[in-house]
Amino acid sequence: MEKIIMDKLNEIFKERLLTEVDDRVSYSYDASFGQHLPDFVVQVLSSEEVQKTVQIADEFEIPIYPRGASTSLSGGPLPVHGGIVMDFSQWTQKLEIYPEDLIIKVSPGVKTGDIHKLAEQHNLMYAPDPSSSSICTIGGNLAENAGGPRGVKYGVTKDYVIGLEVVTAEGKLIKTGGSTVKNVTGYDLTKLLIGSEGTLGIITEATLRLIPKPLDTMTAMVIFDDLYTAGKSISKILTAGVRPSKMEILDQNSINKVEDYAGLNLPRSAAAIILVEVDGDPEVLPKELAVIKEALEEIGVKNIQVAENKEQEQKLWQVRKLVSPAIVTSGYTKISEDATVPLSKIPDMFKKIDEIKNKYNLNIVVFGHAGDGNLHPTINTNMRDIEEVKNVEFAVEEIFNYAIELGGTLSGEHGIGTMKKAFMVNEVGEEGLAFQKAIKQALDPKNILNPGKIFPEEGEKRLVLRND
Amino acid sequence: MEKIIMDKLNEIFKERLLTEVDDRVSYSYDASFGQHLPDFVVQVLSSEEVQKTVQIADEFEIPIYPRGASTSLSGGPLPVHGGIVMDFSQWTQKLEIYPEDLIIKVSPGVKTGDIHKLAEQHNLMYAPDPSSSSICTIGGNLAENAGGPRGVKYGVTKDYVIGLEVVTAEGKLIKTGGSTVKNVTGYDLTKLLIGSEGTLGIITEATLRLIPKPLDTMTAMVIFDDLYTAGKSISKILTAGVRPSKMEILDQNSINKVEDYAGLNLPRSAAAIILVEVDGDPEVLPKELAVIKEALEEIGVKNIQVAENKEQEQKLWQVRKLVSPAIVTSGYTKISEDATVPLSKIPDMFKKIDEIKNKYNLNIVVFGHAGDGNLHPTINTNMRDIEEVKNVEFAVEEIFNYAIELGGTLSGEHGIGTMKKAFMVNEVGEEGLAFQKAIKQALDPKNILNPGKIFPEEGEKRLVLRND
Numbered sequence: 001m002e003k004i005i006m007d008k009l010n011e012i013f014k015e016r017l018l019t020e021v022d023d024r025v026s027y028s029y030d031a032s033f034g035q036h037l038p039d040f041v042v043q044v045l046s047s048e049e050v051q052k053t054v055q056i057a058d059e060f061e062i063p064i065y066p067r068g069a070s071t072s073l074s075g076g077p078l079p080v081h082g083g084i085v086m087d088f089s090q091w092t093q094k095l096e097i098y099p100e101d102l103i104i105k106v107s108p109g110v111k112t113g114d115i116h117k118l119a120e121q122h123n124l125m126y127a128p129d130p131s132s133s134s135i136c137t138i139g140g141n142l143a144e145n146a147g148g149p150r151g152v153k154y155g156v157t158k159d160y161v162i163g164l165e166v167v168t169a170e171g172k173l174i175k176t177g178g179s180t181v182k183n184v185t186g187y188d189l190t191k192l193l194i195g196s197e198g199t200l201g202i203i204t205e206a207t208l209r210l211i212p213k214p215l216d217t218m219t220a221m222v223i224f225d226d227l228y229t230a231g232k233s234i235s236k237i238l239t240a241g242v243r244p245s246k247m248e249i250l251d252q253n254s255i256n257k258v259e260d261y262a263g264l265n266l267p268r269s270a271a272a273i274i275l276v277e278v279d280g281d282p283e284v285l286p287k288e289l290a291v292i293k294e295a296l297e298e299i300g301v302k303n304i305q306v307a308e309n310k311e312q313e314q315k316l317w318q319v320r321k322l323v324s325p326a327i328v329t330s331g332y333t334k335i336s337e338d339a340t341v342p343l344s345k346i347p348d349m350f351k352k353i354d355e356i357k358n359k360y361n362l363n364i365v366v367f368g369h370a371g372d373g374n375l376h377p378t379i380n381t382n383m384r385d386i387e388e389v390k391n392v393e394f395a396v397e398e399i400f401n402y403a404i405e406l407g408g409t410l411s412g413e414h415g416i417g418t419m420k421k422a423f424m425v426n427e428v429g430e431e432g433l434a435f436q437k438a439i440k441q442a443l444d445p446k447n448i449l450n451p452g453k454i455f456p457e458e459g460e461k462r463l464v465l466r467n468d
Numbered sequence: 469m470e471k472i473i474m475d476k477l478n479e480i481f482k483e484r485l486l487t488e489v490d491d492r493v494s495y496s497y498d499a500s501f502g503q504h505l506p507d508f509v510v511q512v513l514s515s516e517e518v519q520k521t522v523q524i525a526d527e528f529e530i531p532i533y534p535r536g537a538s539t540s541l542s543g544g545p546l547p548v549h550g551g552i553v554m555d556f557s558q559w560t561q562k563l564e565i566y567p568e569d570l571i572i573k574v575s576p577g578v579k580t581g582d583i584h585k586l587a588e589q590h591n592l593m594y595a596p597d598p599s600s601s602s603i604c605t606i607g608g609n610l611a612e613n614a615g616g617p618r619g620v621k622y623g624v625t626k627d628y629v630i631g632l633e634v635v636t637a638e639g640k641l642i643k644t645g646g647s648t649v650k651n652v653t654g655y656d657l658t659k660l661l662i663g664s665e666g667t668l669g670i671i672t673e674a675t676l677r678l679i680p681k682p683l684d685t686m687t688a689m690v691i692f693d694d695l696y697t698a699g700k701s702i703s704k705i706l707t708a709g710v711r712p713s714k715m716e717i718l719d720q721n722s723i724n725k726v727e728d729y730a731g732l733n734l735p736r737s738a739a740a741i742i743l744v745e746v747d748g749d750p751e752v753l754p755k756e757l758a759v760i761k762e763a764l765e766e767i768g769v770k771n772i773q774v775a776e777n778k779e780q781e782q783k784l785w786q787v788r789k790l791v792s793p794a795i796v797t798s799g800y801t802k803i804s805e806d807a808t809v810p811l812s813k814i815p816d817m818f819k820k821i822d823e824i825k826n827k828y829n830l831n832i833v834v835f836g837h838a839g840d841g842n843l844h845p846t847i848n849t850n851m852r853d854i855e856e857v858k859n860v861e862f863a864v865e866e867i868f869n870y871a872i873e874l875g876g877t878l879s880g881e882h883g884i885g886t887m888k889k890a891f892m893v894n895e896v897g898e899e900g901l902a903f904q905k906a907i908k909q910a911l912d913p914k915n916i917l918n919p920g921k922i923f924p925e926e927g928e929k930r931l932v933l934r935n936d
Contacts, residue, residue, distance in 0.1 A: 100812035182880035412650035442910030
C-alpha cells in the first residue's frame with residue numbers, strides 16, 4: 001500500500017515529495033515535546049494539490065498533518081500517527097492588499113511579519129502579533145488562533161479573519177465568509193475553523209481585515225514591591241477609562257533572568273514590573289498615561305517610569321522580548337504554559353503559582369499578557385530527571401485546575417494540540433467534549449485530519465512530556 | 469399524543485403553559501412575513517425548565533422554537549412547523565455586572581438596552597447596538613448575531629460574547645468559553661452557536677465582555693450631490709487614518725421620507741447624506757473630523773456640517789433613527805434587506821440598486837451602515853398586489869446575487885431565518901451547504917431545534933413573502 005500511495009503522491013509533487021529519512025526527521029518535531037516520524041512529506045503550492053492529497057488520504061485512510069513553521073508550543077503539527085506531513089511553508093506566493101476594502105488575501109505559508117509590513121506600507125495594521133511573527137506562518141496562526149501582546153485592545157487572529165478557502169476531509173473545496181466584516185449567512189464556519197488546529201478542514205487561503213495604523217504609541221514601566229499588588233493593578237488600569245494597547249507583566253524571576261542575560265539595568269529587587277503601552281493620537285497619550293498613573297496611585301503604586309523617547313520605549317519592549325531567549329539559554333528545557341484567568345483573579349493566580357512552586361521545589365518564571373489574564377507560567381526543568389518531570393506534570397495540572405476553578409481556561413492562545421488534551425474534560429466536561437467530538441465526527445468521519453490532537457485518546461491522563 | 473405532551477408541559481410550567489388559541493396567535497409572527505400557529509407556548513424561567521422541555525421534544529420528536537421579543541426581520545423565531553414556542557422574554561432575572569473583570573452575565577430575556585444602561589453606570593460599554601435595543605432581548609441578539617451602527621468600529625454581538633450556557637438537542641446542559649476574552653480550549657462553540665439561529669442548541673446564559681466607555685463623541689453630516697461619490701467617500705473616510713465609531717448613509721428617498729415625516733429641515737435635494745461619528749478624547753475629536761474633511765475634499769466633497777453641540781448631534785442621529793418609522797407610516801409593507809458588500813464596491817451596489825429600482829418600477833429606499841458595507845435597501849410594497857410582490861422578489865434576488873458577485877453576502881446582520889434560505893446555496897455553494905448541514909445533523913439529528921430555518925427545504929426557491 002505504501003508503494004501505491006508514494007507513486008500517487010510522486011505523480012503530483014515530483015521533487016516536492018520527500019521520503020528520505022533525513023528529510024522526514026526534519027518534519028518530526030515542533031516547539032513542544034516529542035518526536036514523530038511521518039511516512040511522507042509533501043510541499044504544497046496550490047489548493048488543487050491539497051485537494052488531491054486529501055483525496056489520497058481519504059482513499060487509503062491515512063492521516064494528514066498540516067504544518068507551517070512548526071513554532072507550535074502545543075504540538076499542533078506533530079505527525080503523531082505517521083502518515084503525510086503537508087508542509088505549507090513554501091506556499092508564500094499570495095500576499096495581496098486591497099487598501100480600499102481594508103483587506104489582505106494570503107496563502108497559508110506567508111509569514112505573519114510580512115503581513116504586518118505590507119499593511120504598514122499603506123498606513124494600515126494587521127493587529128494580531130504573536131511573539132514568533134518574524135518566523136511563524138499565517139496558516140499556523142489560523143489553525144491555532146494565535147494571540148499576542150496587542151490582544152488586550154485588538155483581540156486575536158480570529159477577530160481579523162473574514163473569509164477562508166478550505167479543503168474538507170473529502171477533498172472538496174469550500175469558501176467560508178467573504179470580503180465583508182459582517183456576514184450572518186448560516187453558520188460561522190470561518191470562526192469554527194480558526195483555532196480548530198487543522199482537525200476539521202485544511203485552510204488554503206484567508207482574507208484578513210485591516211484597521212488604520214495608530215498614529216503613535218507611548219510606554220510606561222510600573223515597578224511593584226509585591227506581586228499581589230501587581231496583579232491587582234491590572235484590573236485597576238483596565239477600568240480606569242483608557243484602553244492600553246499592550247499590558248505585559250514580568251515577575252522577579254523573569255526580571256532577573258533578563259538582567260543576567262542582557263544587563264539592561266533592570267530593578268532586580270522588584271517583585272514584578274508591568275509594561276503598559278497606549279496608542280493613538282500623540283496629544284492624548286500622555287493624558288492617558290496620567291489617567292493610569294492616577295488610578296495606580298489610588299492603590300498605593302507610585303513607581304511609574306514613562307519612556308521619554310522612542311529609544312527608551314524600544315528598550316522597554318526589548319525587555320519583554322528577551323524573556324523567552326533568556327530562559328532558553330539557561331540550558332534546561334522550557335515548558336511554557338498559557339493558562340488564562342478572569343482579570344480580577346490574576347492576584348489569586350499569582351499566589352497559587354507561588355505556592356505550587358514551593359510545594360514542588362520548581363523553577364517557575366511568570367510573565368505574560370497581563371491585560372487579558374493570559375499568563376505564561378514557564379518552568380525550567382531537566383528532562384532527564386524523571387522525578388522532577390513528574391513534579392512538573394503535577395504542578396502544571398494544578399495550575400490548569402486552578403485556572404478553570406477561577407472561571408478561566410487551560411489555554412489562552414497556544415492551543416490544545418497533543419500537550420493538553422488529557423485535560424480537556426476538566427474544562428469542558430464530558431457533555432461539552434461529546435458536543436465537540438460530534439462536530440469532528442461529522443466533518444471528518446475517517447479521522448484523517450490531524451488525528452491525535454485536541455481529543456484525548458484512550459488512557460491519556462497527563463501532559464505529554466515523557467515518552468514512557 | 470398531544471394530550472400527553474400537554475400534561476407533561478403542564479407539570480413543569482403550570483400557568484406558564486399557554487394553549488388557548490388567542491395566546492398562541494400572539495406567538496405566531498415576528499417582524500418578517502408569514503404567520504404560523506404553535507401548538508404550545510411555554511414561558512421559561514430556568515435552564516432546568518429548558519432542559520426538561522427539550523427532553524420532551526426529543527422524546528416525541530416535536531419542534532421547539534425559541535423566541536425573545538420577536539423583532540426578527542428574517543423569521544428567526546417563527547414556529548413554521550408548529551410544536552412548542554419557548555418564550556424567553558420573561559426570563560430577565562439575571563443581569564449581573566463584574567466591573568473588575570469587565571464582564572456582565574445575563575439571562576436570555578434581558579433587554580439589550582438594559583445591558584447598555586448597567587454598563588454605562590460603571591463607565592463601561594457593551595458595544596453592540598442593534599436599532600431595536602430598547603425592545604429586543606439579548607437572547608435574540610445572540611441567536612442572530614445582531615449588529616448595529618457601532619459595528620464599523622466595535623464589531624457585532626459575537627465579538628462581545630466570551631461564554632455561554634447551552635442546552636443541547638438531547639437536553640444536556642453544556643458550558644462554552646468562560647470568563648476570559650482569550651480561550652482556545654478546543655472548538656469555539658461560543659462563536660459557532662452565536663448566529664446559529666437556535667438551530668444547534670438553546671442558549672440559557674451568556675457572559676458578555678465590556679470595554680471602557682469612550683469619553684465623548686462628535687458627529688458630522690456630509691451632503692452629496694451624487695450617490696456614486698457618496699459611495700466612494702466611504703472607503704476614502706475609512707482609509708484616512710481615523711476610525712469612525714458610526715458611519716451611516718441615507719439616500720435621497722430616505723432623506724425625503726424622514727423630512728415628510730418629521731420636518732427637520734433636511735437637504736431634500738441632496739443625493740445622499742452620510743452621518744459620521746468619532747469617539748474618544750474630546751481634544752482629539754475635532755482633529756479627527758478635520759482629517760476626514762481633508763480626505764473628502766481630495767475627492768471634491770465640500771459640504772460637511774459639524775454638529776456644534778450635543779443638541780445638534782442628537783438631532784442628526786434622530787434623522788437616522790426616524791428612517792424606519794418614516795417608511796412604516798407610509799402605509800405599505802416594508803421589506804428590509806441587509807445585503808453587504810466590500811467597502812470599495814459600495815458605489816457599484818448603489819448603481820445596481822438604482823437600475824433594479826427602475827427596471828421593476830419599485831419604491832426602494834436605501835440607507836444603512838455604510839462603514840461596514842451593510843446597506844439596507846428597503847422596499848415599500850402593497851402586499852395585495854401579487855404582480856408587484858413578484859417584482860419585489862425578482863428585485864431582491866438580483867440584489868442578493870449582485871452582492872455575492874461583488875464578494876459580499878446575502879445577510880450582514882439580520883440572519884437567514886425563513887426569509888433567505890432559498891438563496892443560501894447561491895452564496896455558500898452546494899459543498900458549503902453540505903458542510904453546514906453536516907454540523908446541524910450531528911448536533912440535532914432529530915431536527916427539533918428551530919426546524920425550517922437557514923436550510924432550504926424541498927422545492928424552496930424564493931423569498932418568503934407570499935403564502936401561495
